[in-house]
Amino acid sequence: MEFQQKSQVYRLLVIGANGGIGRQCIEIALKAGHKVTAVLRNPANLTLAHHNLEVVQGDIMQPETFEKYLPNKDAVISAIGVKGGLLSDKPTTLYSQGNVNLLAAMSKMGVSRVFFISASAIEISPILPFFIRLVAKYIVQNLLRNMYDDLRKMEKLVKESDSTWTIMRPPQLTDKPVTGNYRFAINSFLKNCLSISRADVGHFIINNISNEATYQATIEIGY
Template sequence: MDSILIFGATGGTGREAVIQALEGGFAVTAVVRNPAGFTLRHDALTIVKGDVLQLSSFEKEMVGKVAVVSCLGVGRDFKPTTVYSKGMENILTAMHQANVTRLICLSASALYTYKEMGFFIRLLAKQVVQRILKKPFADLRIMEKTVLASAVDWSIIRPPMLKDKPLTGKYRVAVGTHLAKPFSINRADLAHYMLRIVNDVRTFRSIIDIAY
């Protein structure tokens, strides 16, 4: 049974990733700051009290994993943060120490704008989303640069607006290029795709758009 390590498991996408990974036959280790608040239980689930900003709190859990899935987020906290950048530095350090080479991490489609978005979505991203999330996005950009400069087999997933709706299994992806008019994706489908590509070499060292 392949074993994966999931960060951000208490968030909407992270929780979906844990559930679907267990359903898909993975052994899962979830690193959470407050285990008492994480109610999922499964024979193949290990819950570890840890903080991504404190390497020593989780580095030993990296041993024996085939992949790391990072669903780190700051929720509705729009203040300056280092959760993405420093957290990813620590994750990559632990991966190097344990010789783990596969990383799948969440970013955001609105981090940058491009013509394929179309006028409305590009305007929304630039004039609304980027302004509201200016400080978290600044750290998220640093995180992306850190991942891009690393030696691991990374995939950076850039979803648009996230919705709490059921899994459909039907969505568009663009590996190394951009989707036209990416507006939304359900967290369940986002998690589905992240797990689907754990061993997909075609997605290694690629930035990926996903949307309906």
């Protein structure tokens, strides 16, 4: 279960706000009473209105478009992702260069706390069943070779930064509703980490913003 942080209103910035995890983070944060700035390349794509929500235009590949919204934020959530799937993997620098841009802008504007979304199969868990390890290594990693290559670059760059980072490594993502009932492992592997809803990834993030155990840590999460 997630860490129960002190009751506090956070000022959050979510970039990649119309993606599955990004939107879930926004909805859960607003429900908890936090204030959110949502950054999208096309703000019209976020059909959500709330008195604690500010929707702005910005592109993580162009930091000058969003860095002005960073001052006074308590945390940033990078929920960016490439479109496509197992059969449409293409070379990308979105995760690595995009998040380097974000880290540089955060440093410039004096913001440290940040969450990034990676993937559990980036590092094959030794405690997964043998067959699942084979599928992850020889099928998933091969079909998504370009995405995983860029995620590895991103993780290395994030870990070398001075930010107060947390890297989320979810397994297969689903669109099921939030439950708040999941398992997680900090800087280690989660046994039978096979699936998690985007909503519960968002739930963990919003409920662990000030959890020091997650600072400079990778998190595996699953049911």
